[in-house]
Amino acid sequence: MKIIDCEVIDLRVPTSDQLLGSDPFHKEPDYSSAVLHLKTDSAYQGVSVVFTVGAGTDWLCYGIRDLCQLVVGTTLEDFAASPFKLYRRLIDHHQLRWLHDGVFRMAAGAILNAMWDLWAKQQGKPLWKLLVDLEPSFIADCIDWRNIQDALTREEAIEILERQRSGLSARENQMSEVGPKAYCTAGWLGLSDEDILATIHRLQEQGFDSFKLKVGRNSQQDVARIKFMREAIGMKSNLMVDANQYWGVDEAKEHLEAFRPYGLKWVEEPIARDDVLGYVELAKTFSTASFDFACGEQAASPVIFKQLLKSGAIKYCQIDAVRVAGVNDVMAIILMAAKYEVPVCPHGGGIALCNMIQHYGMWDQIAVSGHSDTQLVEYIDFLQDSVEHPVATTNGHYVTPKAHGWGLEFVPEFLDRHRFPEGEAWKDRSPERKGARFEV
Amino acid sequence: MKIIDCEVIDLRVPTSDQLLGSDPFHKEPDYSSAVLHLKTDSAYQGVSVVFTVGAGTDWLCYGIRDLCQLVVGTTLEDFAASPFKLYRRLIDHHQLRWLHDGVFRMAAGAILNAMWDLWAKQQGKPLWKLLVDLEPSFIADCIDWRNIQDALTREEAIEILERQRSGLSARENQMSEVGPKAYCTAGWLGLSDEDILATIHRLQEQGFDSFKLKVGRNSQQDVARIKFMREAIGMKSNLMVDANQYWGVDEAKEHLEAFRPYGLKWVEEPIARDDVLGYVELAKTFSTASFDFACGEQAASPVIFKQLLKSGAIKYCQIDAVRVAGVNDVMAIILMAAKYEVPVCPHGGGIALCNMIQHYGMWDQIAVSGHSDTQLVEYIDFLQDSVEHPVATTNGHYVTPKAHGWGLEFVPEFLDRHRFPEGEAWKDRSPERKGARFEV
Numbered sequence: 001m002k003i004i005d006c007e008v009i010d011l012r013v014p015t016s017d018q019l020l021g022s023d024p025f026h027k028e029p030d031y032s033s034a035v036l037h038l039k040t041d042s043a044y045q046g047v048s049v050v051f052t053v054g055a056g057t058d059w060l061c062y063g064i065r066d067l068c069q070l071v072v073g074t075t076l077e078d079f080a081a082s083p084f085k086l087y088r089r090l091i092d093h094h095q096l097r098w099l100h101d102g103v104f105r106m107a108a109g110a111i112l113n114a115m116w117d118l119w120a121k122q123q124g125k126p127l128w129k130l131l132v133d134l135e136p137s138f139i140a141d142c143i144d145w146r147n148i149q150d151a152l153t154r155e156e157a158i159e160i161l162e163r164q165r166s167g168l169s170a171r172e173n174q175m176s177e178v179g180p181k182a183y184c185t186a187g188w189l190g191l192s193d194e195d196i197l198a199t200i201h202r203l204q205e206q207g208f209d210s211f212k213l214k215v216g217r218n219s220q221q222d223v224a225r226i227k228f229m230r231e232a233i234g235m236k237s238n239l240m241v242d243a244n245q246y247w248g249v250d251e252a253k254e255h256l257e258a259f260r261p262y263g264l265k266w267v268e269e270p271i272a273r274d275d276v277l278g279y280v281e282l283a284k285t286f287s288t289a290s291f292d293f294a295c296g297e298q299a300a301s302p303v304i305f306k307q308l309l310k311s312g313a314i315k316y317c318q319i320d321a322v323r324v325a326g327v328n329d330v331m332a333i334i335l336m337a338a339k340y341e342v343p344v345c346p347h348g349g350g351i352a353l354c355n356m357i358q359h360y361g362m363w364d365q366i367a368v369s370g371h372s373d374t375q376l377v378e379y380i381d382f383l384q385d386s387v388e389h390p391v392a393t394t395n396g397h398y399v400t401p402k403a404h405g406w407g408l409e410f411v412p413e414f415l416d417r418h419r420f421p422e423g424e425a426w427k428d429r430s431p432e433r434k435g436a437r438f439e440v
Numbered sequence: 441m442k443i444i445d446c447e448v449i450d451l452r453v454p455t456s457d458q459l460l461g462s463d464p465f466h467k468e469p470d471y472s473s474a475v476l477h478l479k480t481d482s483a484y485q486g487v488s489v490v491f492t493v494g495a496g497t498d499w500l501c502y503g504i505r506d507l508c509q510l511v512v513g514t515t516l517e518d519f520a521a522s523p524f525k526l527y528r529r530l531i532d533h534h535q536l537r538w539l540h541d542g543v544f545r546m547a548a549g550a551i552l553n554a555m556w557d558l559w560a561k562q563q564g565k566p567l568w569k570l571l572v573d574l575e576p577s578f579i580a581d582c583i584d585w586r587n588i589q590d591a592l593t594r595e596e597a598i599e600i601l602e603r604q605r606s607g608l609s610a611r612e613n614q615m616s617e618v619g620p621k622a623y624c625t626a627g628w629l630g631l632s633d634e635d636i637l638a639t640i641h642r643l644q645e646q647g648f649d650s651f652k653l654k655v656g657r658n659s660q661q662d663v664a665r666i667k668f669m670r671e672a673i674g675m676k677s678n679l680m681v682d683a684n685q686y687w688g689v690d691e692a693k694e695h696l697e698a699f700r701p702y703g704l705k706w707v708e709e710p711i712a713r714d715d716v717l718g719y720v721e722l723a724k725t726f727s728t729a730s731f732d733f734a735c736g737e738q739a740a741s742p743v744i745f746k747q748l749l750k751s752g753a754i755k756y757c758q759i760d761a762v763r764v765a766g767v768n769d770v771m772a773i774i775l776m777a778a779k780y781e782v783p784v785c786p787h788g789g790g791i792a793l794c795n796m797i798q799h800y801g802m803w804d805q806i807a808v809s810g811h812s813d814t815q816l817v818e819y820i821d822f823l824q825d826s827v828e829h830p831v832a833t834t835n836g837h838y839v840t841p842k843a844h845g846w847g848l849e850f851v852p853e854f855l856d857r858h859r860f861p862e863g864e865a866w867k868d869r870s871p872e873r874k875g876a877r878f879e880v
Contacts, residue, residue, distance in 0.1 A: 054535035095494035102542025150689035
């Protein structure tokens with residue numbers, strides 16, 4: 001099966017009309033995606049998305065289109081024989097690698113993820129099942145070991161995977177209808193107390209017992225909200241807070257002192273995404289607190305994850321599906337987390353991130369670290385009417401995805417309506433808004 | 441003075457014809473630049489460049505063009521009143537910031553650097569002199585303190601700058617003809633022993649006594665080359681090695697054991713650019729060795745520099761002029777280095793990097809850390825016929841730059857000849873080479 005063409009779509013939803021998903025930094029996000037369709041000489045196409053928050057989606061589309069030159073003309077059989085060859089061809093391209101992480105690594109991830117999607121479809125399997133069925137040594141061959149072996153060797157990775165072979169089918173059966181446990185953000189910054197209560201009750205009725213709250217801007221308000229949430233959910237439910245990198249290290253220490261009494265499970269992104277030593281310091285300072293630290297949704301490379309895991313600075317590993325270079329990088333991170341016994345709690349939300357991370361949750365719990373309800377997978381049902389295979393939960397757990405590949409197909413009308421800037425959703429907006437250049 | 445338009449040029453030089461500047465990762469670099477000209481309603485224009493190694497220059501051009509929307513229509517007076525306002529407008533753009541570092545931060549740096557250039561020109565000063573003449577509190581106001589205050593506070597930065605006020609004019613006078621001390625790479629990987637000897641002799645005749653050697657691929661060959669270089673230059677000259685991130689942490693330890701006997705001054709980029717804890721470990725392992733560690737040319741954010749400096753992991757701080765967000769970020773890094781008493785030894789080479797870093801060397805030695813010959817500024821005379829104001833050395837030191845602004849103006853014929861892909865230098869090349877997609 002040959003890759004013969006690519007289509008890259010700049011898809012943007014004007015979610016900032018309702019301030020959906022806003023945080024202290026991303027004040028008016030328009031949930032967006034660079035959507036890649038790799039066309040083949042068969043009926044199959046490889047699909048992937050890179051989530052963004054509006055302006056800049058075009059930068060990613062530009063990069064992905066350029067990188068497609070490195071995959072158009074190749075075959076699925078080449079890829080399936082060695083996914084690492086394509087990884088190297090992209091990530092280690094001797095000129096493009098100068099572009100560093102960020103746009104470049106995300107664009108490379110888009111190509112890799114679309115190829116993995118294609119392979120899973122051709123095999124007639126959801127992505128998680130494709131991964132579960134791979135040989136341990138094949139998985140090890142997919143990974144770039146150069147910069148991470150001081151934390152995890154190839155041999156250790158294979159050992160971890162071999163160890164889970166016993167009981168693997170039982171776990172696969174067990175999880176074939178009910179997937180990983182899910183958690184939800186109930187406390188968005190903009191919501192009133194009443195809104196939050198209503199959200200909590202709705203989620204509790206659906207079987208959720210783990211809730212997250214956004215914090216950061218005002219210490220007194222944060223503490224009041226934490227108290228309020230804790231009272232609403234009771235002591236038995238999990239309560240987590242997320243500061244979206246709003247603080248410096250000393251500032252974080254100061255704020256977090258006031259968070260000690262409320263039995264928080266984790267504090268997410270208290271400081272900058274690349275401040276490894278800052279995390280080490282926070283972990284030491286709060287070693288006796290109820291909470292541990294979580295981060296990763298904006299960690300740009302496996303090397304950052306390596307340090308956070310090896311040092312014990314984070315106790316929850318929040319992989320993102322589209323920030324690093326696709327399945328290959330994420331598998332490396334999940335295996336490192338398994339070695340250091342840090343539960344993988346993937347970052348969801350955006351457009352279609354949950355649709356992707358559920359596969360990683362499945363693979364991790366069936367084939368890598370083993371199933372447990374400490375591995376919470378973020379669940380946000382934003383924009384699920386936009387996709388052919390929406391995520392769903394049952395009794396607070398993901399419903400196991402059955403569609404082949406990632407299951408990332410968008411509803412065609414949705415895709416057409418939100419093409420930027422020519423789609424219906426955008427064409428009557430002011431030029432400033434369309435340019436997404438408005439200051440907030 | 442109003443910014444009324446921008447021109448962004450994809451400039452590429454087919455340097456891979458001669459394998460100029462190749463290293464283990466960048467096998468056939470075509471030295472390139474995204475060149476930005478900010479046009480004004482006056483005779484002045486703001487110029488900046490972002491160095492790259494070929495493919496991907498267009499990604500940067502795309503991003504810079506997009507970001508120009510945030511500066512066209514503004515005035516130089518607005519910028520000069522608060523350079524930080526523009527910094528925030530770019531780096532913290534509430535949607536674009538999702539793009540992380542890499543292409544995005546480099547593109548933001550291009551805009552900032554061009555505005556600083558414009559300001560210096562309007563003031564009739566070289567960039568270093570503009571910086572030297574700024575009030576300490578004004579400099580502090582240019583800096584993004586959010587994520588670095590645990591290493592350096594605004595107050596400490598002002599104190600450092602105030603302390604250097606005494607003796608500032610004397611240092612400025614002293615350095616107004618002869619600038620910072622320079623060093624050179626004499627041992628490129630591809631060169632023969634004879635070539636290296638000839639290079640060393642030529643450099644020694646020009647007054648150089650500090651030489652760098654590329655290492656990484658083969659331990660035995662590396663050691664033989666180090667011995668050879670040491671014998672050629674004698675024990676009194678400085679010898680440094682650069683591994684360009686080729687090793688993992690354990691691999692680096694193994695290789696570096698064999699480097700102990702040769703009185704090396706520094707080992708540059710032994711491991712990945714973002715592996716802070718790896719650097720901490722190496723520094724501990726080799727605390728008794730002659731050499732210390734140097735890095736920074738590919739460090740993507742001031743937060744990475746903060747950790748490397750605060751932890752004592754690096755003893756030479758290799759700022760790059762175009763990897764982070766321009767003058768604002770670099771000033772923060774130089775000030776942090778001053779606090780931790782780590783000499784700033786900027787990364788040069790590429791196209792026009794030396795033309796930029798000499799200004800930072802000047803500012804650092806006049807106004808921040810004080811003048812000393814431990815602050816070596818990299819010097820490579822590649823492609824200096826391409827610019828109107830080539831860098832020059834005298835007796836192993838930079839000749840102080842006198843042109844206003846950065847002095848980054850290209851010779852017009854050079855610029856035209858190397859426009860990609862339409863310039864004379866490219867138009868008769870094969871489509872693969874022009875696409876820069878060829879595999880190496």
